Amino acid sequence: MWNFSSGPSMLPYDVIHQMSFDILDWNSTGVSVFDISHRSKYFEIIYNEAESDLRELLGLSSDYCILFMQGGGQGANAIIPMNIIGRNGINMADFIVSGYWSSKSYIEACKYGDASIVASSNYAMKIDYQDCNPYTWFPKIESIKTRACSSYLQFCSNETINGVEFVDWNGLVNSIDGNAVLVADVSSNFLTRELDINCTGVVFSCAQKNAGISGVTIFIVRKDLIGMSLNICPSVFDYKNVVNSESRYNTPPVFAIYVSGLVFKWLKSNGGIKRMESNNLEKSRMFYDFIDSTSFYTNTIHSSVRSRVNIPFFLKNDFLTDIFVEKAESSGIINIKGHRSMGGLRASMYNAMPIDGINALINYMRDFERYYG
Structure with a gap:
């Protein structure tokens, strides 16, 4: 998970x-x-x-x-x-x-x-x-x-x-x-x-x-x-x-x-903070590149201050959000729902999250878009 x-x-x-x-x-x-x-x-x-x-x-x-x-x-x-x-x-x-x-x-x-x-x-x-x-x-x-x-x-x-x-x-x-x-x-x-x-x-x-x-x-x-x-x-x-x-x-x-x-x-x-910074930059770049490549998902934060570790995003059709969360859990991706004050979705990618986890999330999002997009 x-x-x-x-x-x-x-x-x-x-x-x-x-x-x-x-x-x-x-x-x-x-x-x-x-x-x-x-x-x-x-x-x-x-x-x-x-x-x-x-x-x-x-x-x-x-x-x-x-x-x-x-x-x-x-x-x-x-x-x-x-x-x-x-x-x-x-x-x-x-x-x-x-x-x-x-x-x-x-x-x-x-x-x-x-x-x-x-x-x-x-x-x-x-x-x-x-x-x-x-x-x-x-x-x-x-x-x-x-x-x-x-x-x-x-x-x-x-x-x-x-x-x-x-x-x-x-x-x-x-x-x-x-x-x-x-x-x-x-x-x-x-x-x-x-x-x-x-x-x-x-x-x-x-x-x-x-x-x-x-x-x-x-x-x-x-x-x-x-x-x-x-x-x-x-x-x-x-x-x-x-x-x-x-x-x-x-x-x-x-x-x-x-x-x-x-x-x-x-x-x-494991390389200290400098290594963590490099890892987190790579993970967030992968995820933002995917978000920006499709209109099905959106992130509205100005590019100069986009967080590397907490990434809120939204579906083009908000009606699909609950379905996205439910099916994500059955695919091994948990706690992806956005904060109650904002709704939508959020991926938190802290130091312990490996790149494999980011790839798993992106692959799931691609599959979800193919089916519901």
Whole structure:
């Protein structure tokens, strides 16, 4: 079965294979990885290796901390403003809205201070969805200007639902007015391509797409931003507490961190991020070339910001969508249905998805078009 889910996504086979042993006996200790305490020397090994391997993969500066937290993307949208929106003495933050998730970030931040949309790729500046994709491009950098007293500028590097990917992070940094820092939601393109994390203040990623399983959210925080939380911030979500306790202020998601550690090792042994970027470019190019070769399927995202990892597409006749999904599953292709807010279809092609899976999907789509076109 080829799993095209946006998350939880498929894991590399080698990772699942190793898990099958460690669930019964981790590292020849006689202890299941399920039974490992977060206060034990065993977890100390798991945690330290995961943190070290991820830092190496990213080429991360010593100016940054890596935090393994909980809460997912929804939680991160609250954790970030509660930690840094007040860093300038004024609770103010700016947002670029380029799709569903960046709009969620903005809406959540409004609870903690003066949040403003400084750029949007939705002409109507709407934050609602009506079974369509109002976001098909990313705002031009020259149109983006932060407010002078803003604490940070937040954007989504890859809109998982809308299929818009933006990677000119340094260009955004240059558009910042004042001393705001850049905050990036990288949940769905984390580890899929080289990204300049060292130009940001905070990035976060939910692990269940390219970095493991659901349950852990990875934050990368510049050290000078730690210790500025609002009084209302729960102690368990205060970056300072999490850093000082090495992500063990409360019981962390031990198993999820362990799986992320295995994924990092798999990445290192398979050419690292540079190799993943090459693979993902090839996979997405194959799929877009096929989409563009036929009028039976459509993708409306501007070519300059088409996502390499989340590709929404639609059938010329929407009546056929449910039939497409049903027959796809019987052909070994699962979780291809589009997000409920947009409808249509979506293929998520993360690091663990091999080219064979893309070929299987394209062949199925060709057959479907021959029969129903």
